[in-house]
Amino acid sequence: MSAVLTTEAAVASNPLASPAIAAVLLGTGVVGGAFLKLLNTPAAASIRLVGAANSRRQQTQAEHLADRALREKLKSHGDVRNDAALLAALDAHDAAVKVVIDATACGTLASRHSEWLARGYHVVTANKSLAGGDLPGWRTLQAALASGGRYGDSATVGAGLPVISTLRRLRHCGDALLTLEGVFSGSLSYLFNQYDGSQPFSALLRRARELGYTEPDPRCDLSGEDVARKLLILARCAGFALRPDEVEVESLVPESLRGVDVETFLARLEELDEPLAARFAEAKARGGSLRFLARLNQRGRARVGLVEVPANHPATRLYGTDNQFALSTTRYNTQPLVIQGPGAGPEVTAQALLGDVLALA
Numbered sequence: 404m405s406a407v408l409t410t411e412a413a414v415a416s417n418p419l420a421s422p423a424i425a426a427v428l429l430g431t432g433v434v435g436g437a438f439l440k441l442l443n444t445p446a447a448a449s450i451r452l453v454g455a456a457n458s459r460r461q462q463t464q465a466e467h468l469a470d471r472a473l474r475e476k477l478k479s480h481g482d483v484r485n486d487a488a489l490l491a492a493l494d495a496h497d498a499a500v501k502v503v504i505d506a507t508a509c510g511t512l513a514s515r516h517s518e519w520l521a522r523g524y525h526v527v528t529a530n531k532s533l534a535g536g537d538l539p540g541w542r543t544l545q546a547a548l549a550s551g552g553r554y555g556d557s558a559t560v561g562a563g564l565p566v567i568s569t570l571r572r573l574r575h576c577g578d579a580l581l582t583l584e585g586v587f588s589g590s591l592s593y594l595f596n597q598y599d600g601s602q603p604f605s606a607l608l609r610r611a612r613e614l615g616y617t618e619p620d621p622r623c624d625l626s627g628e629d630v631a632r633k634l635l636i637l638a639r640c641a642g643f644a645l646r647p648d649e650v651e652v653e654s655l656v657p658e659s660l661r662g663v664d665v666e667t668f669l670a671r672l673e674e675l676d677e678p679l680a681a682r683f684a685e686a687k688a689r690g691g692s693l694r695f696l697a698r699l700n701q702r703g704r705a706r707v708g709l710v711e712v713p714a715n716h717p718a719t720r721l722y723g724t725d726n727q728f729a730l731s732t733t734r735y736n737t738q739p740l741v742i743q744g745p746g747a748g749p750e751v752t753a754q755a756l757l758g759d760v761l762a763l764a
């Protein structure tokens with residue numbers, strides 16, 4: 404038996420021992436809520452939560468943060484939102500590693516990631532808005548990373564499937580990405596894997612939302628925006644500094660539903676049904692299936708959209724929220740390297756965040 408206790412074991416055996424990692428959690432929704440549950444497991448013993456926030460309230464007091472009903476209580480109790488107070492809570496802690504965990508979809512918060520990194524905090528994120536956003540923001544992030552902070556981004560693509568890490572490793576070894584293709588959305592995978600015309604598309608979408616697969620505004624999924632962001636993240640990891648306007652994006656959101664607020668959109672989901680039923684019937688008549696694919700070809704042309712694929716296409720062999728990433732590289736050039744598995748859902752995404760946080764210590 405080893406005479407040296409791991410940090411996890413040391414903290415577990417002595418709850419007063421200083422944990423290695425102090426963390427602030429931004430966002431206590433579907434993913435943030437699942438992350439809070441993981442914090443109560445032995446695997447997270449080395450992490451001390453020193454602050455948590457939703458969009459309107461936050462908490463920095465230890466007794467409230469330790470409350471298992473924290474997520475519910477934050478809906479009606481807590482201090483007014485203020486990033487500075489959360490960062491001060493991190494500063495006040497003597498942990499060696501200080502991390503801000505972003506489990507929101509908020510673009511404004513994502514735009515602060517670079518500043519937090521430059522100030523010496525690490526950032527772990529499920530929020531894709533910065534790494535998958537405009538090119539100047541991404542470049543600022545790369546510059547901030549040069550100052551030593553680490554950016555845990557596993558949750559941003561494939562909900563933690565080892566895609567980003569694989570691309571980085573291949574690149575590190577001198578391999579070069581040639582093409583990238585697949586299904587990058589868990590919710591759209593769930594929808595098109597099941598949609599057979601026997602029930603309305605809108606009913607499946609409601610279910611996908613209840614299960615926590617969609618973005619807070621499901622139009623981000625249906626518009627192709629979320630898939631485009633993931634394609635940008637992967638392309639940039641592979642060395643292609645693409646701009647968002649270089650990705651051709653097909654939206655499944657009818658014009659009439661684009662400008663309305665989320666509640667109105669959710670109340671009018673049935674307007675999606677007829678156009679998708681027609682597309683499905685056309686594809687079926689030709690023996691094809693519909694899948695929402697992302698593609699980056701060898702000339703750097705990028706497209707995301709609904710594609711009619713033949714019955715033997717690899718994307719027809721997906722189940723549930725499966726994502727599929729087929730990577731052709733200079734060394735994987737006869738058959739692509741394929742990474743496949745569940746690509747959305749609170750538990751797997753929260754686990755990706757936890758893995759990135761633990762990797763900081």
Ligand SMILES: NC(=O)C1=CN([C@@H]2O[C@H](COP(=O)(O)OP(=O)(O)OC[C@H]3O[C@@H](n4cnc5c(N)ncnc54)[C@H](O)[C@@H]3O)[C@@H](O)[C@H]2O)C=CC1
Binds near residue numbers: 433456507531558619
């Ligand atoms: N649901 C999934 O399967 C996956 C989600 N993600 C990403 O995780 C993120 C969160 O998604 P969900 O949990 O489903 O969303 P959600 O809508 O359930 O939760 C979002 C949370 O962020 C909070 N929030 C918004 N603005 C904030 C601010 N300025 N400060 C503090 N908190 C703020 C909201 O109050 C809410 O608690 C999104 O960026 C999404 O793309 C990533 C991979 C998979």
Ligand SMILES: N[C@@H](CC=O)C(=O)O
Binds near residue numbers: 616629748
């Ligand atoms: N809404 C996203 C969740 C993960 O990023 C998806 O459907 O893939």
